[in-house]
Amino acid sequence: MDVQRPAAVAFRETVGAEDRVNVRRIVASSGFFSRPEIEVAVELVDDFIEKGPASGYHFIFAEREGKTIGYSCFGPIPCTTASFDLYWIAVEEGARHARLGSEILIRSEAAIKALGGTRVYVETSSRPQYEPTRRFYEGRGYRRETVLEDFYAPGDGKVMYVKVV
Amino acid sequence: MDVQRPAAVAFRETVGAEDRVNVRRIVASSGFFSRPEIEVAVELVDDFIEKGPASGYHFIFAEREGKTIGYSCFGPIPCTTASFDLYWIAVEEGARHARLGSEILIRSEAAIKALGGTRVYVETSSRPQYEPTRRFYEGRGYRRETVLEDFYAPGDGKVMYVKVV
Numbered sequence: 657m658d659v660q661r662p663a664a665v666a667f668r669e670t671v672g673a674e675d676r677v678n679v680r681r682i683v684a685s686s687g688f689f690s691r692p693e694i695e696v697a698v699e700l701v702d703d704f705i706e707k708g709p710a711s712g713y714h715f716i717f718a719e720r721e722g723k724t725i726g727y728s729c730f731g732p733i734p735c736t737t738a739s740f741d742l743y744w745i746a747v748e749e750g751a752r753h754a755r756l757g758s759e760i761l762i763r764s765e766a767a768i769k770a771l772g773g774t775r776v777y778v779e780t781s782s783r784p785q786y787e788p789t790r791r792f793y794e795g796r797g798y799r800r801e802t803v804l805e806d807f808y809a810p811g812d813g814k815v816m817y818v819k820v821v
Numbered sequence: 822m823d824v825q826r827p828a829a830v831a832f833r834e835t836v837g838a839e840d841r842v843n844v845r846r847i848v849a850s851s852g853f854f855s856r857p858e859i860e861v862a863v864e865l866v867d868d869f870i871e872k873g874p875a876s877g878y879h880f881i882f883a884e885r886e887g888k889t890i891g892y893s894c895f896g897p898i899p900c901t902t903a904s905f906d907l908y909w910i911a912v913e914e915g916a917r918h919a920r921l922g923s924e925i926l927i928r929s930e931a932a933i934k935a936l937g938g939t940r941v942y943v944e945t946s947s948r949p950q951y952e953p954t955r956r957f958y959e960g961r962g963y964r965r966e967t968v969l970e971d972f973y974a975p976g977d978g979k980v981m982y983v984k985v986v
Binding site for chain 2: 690692696734737739801804806
């Protein structure tokens with residue numbers, strides 16, 4: 657009898673119409689994000705589908721057994737020479753394991769570097785709920801640049817990180 | 822013989838197709854902004870013309886004798902409850918005087934407040950060239966929140982200001 661090994665994860669940078677649904681499902685699965693935030697995530701996919709690379713968005717999707725289970729979205733920050741924003745990085749709730757988030761992050765940083773980027777910016781909330789998110793970045797070379805107090809809402813600040821790649 | 826008084830300045834929040842040209846002329850006139858920055862300024866007008874208020878952009882234009890000589894562009898920051906970005910505020914080079922910039926700023930803050938905004942964010946460069954810009958904000962109640970070093974380019978940081986309105 658074979659011992660079942662976990663299926664391999666494949667990565668792609670292509671974007672298809674079905675990724676609107678994939679992104680919505682992945683981002684919604686955590687329960688972290690509000691409806692407007694989920695809509696913003698889907699809009700970035702729409703923008704890419706409409707305008708292609710001119711949208712300024714780049715994606716990395718992770719698939720296992722044909723199912724998309726995680727992704728990132730990043731792009732150059734207009735009017736900067738080499739700064740990029742990592743807009744989204746998310747792994748579907750049930751699929752979280754085996755450092756998949758880390759692998760998507762590492763691949764995103766490599767893609768940013770290949771596109772000429774030297775600085776990666778990420779932002780998250782200062783709320784206690786986002787402590788794991790902050791630890792995720794802090795454990796992967798991201799330096800906390802600042803906290804904009806009350807940015808998202810009273811008591812909900814924006815924590816800004818940067819990593820030089 | 823009449824003593825000539827300076828013509829009065831009128832303000833409008835409407836946006837027309839001719840404002841693409843107005844914004845380009847105003848933003849280019851200072852010599853401060855790069856070509857990509859000027860394109861971004863015009864794109865915000867395009868976006869408003871295409872989508873209307875759904876674009877998320879609001880404008881205030883200042884006119885004297887029928888000529889548009891200054892403007893601001895601002896809007897709510899997605900996924901925040903009451904934070905606004907002041908994207909652009911500029912007065913045409915030859916028309917700078919009489920605190921027109923201040924008046925556009927005050928009217929922009931009032932409009933933001935009327936739209937439910939409580940925090941206004943503005944960003945500018947840390948380069949010496951932008952010292953007057955930074956003094957402009959600092960003299961009008963804007964608090965320096967942080968400087969993101971090397972954000973725009975090596976040696977060219979982003980200074981972030983906030984004002985609670």
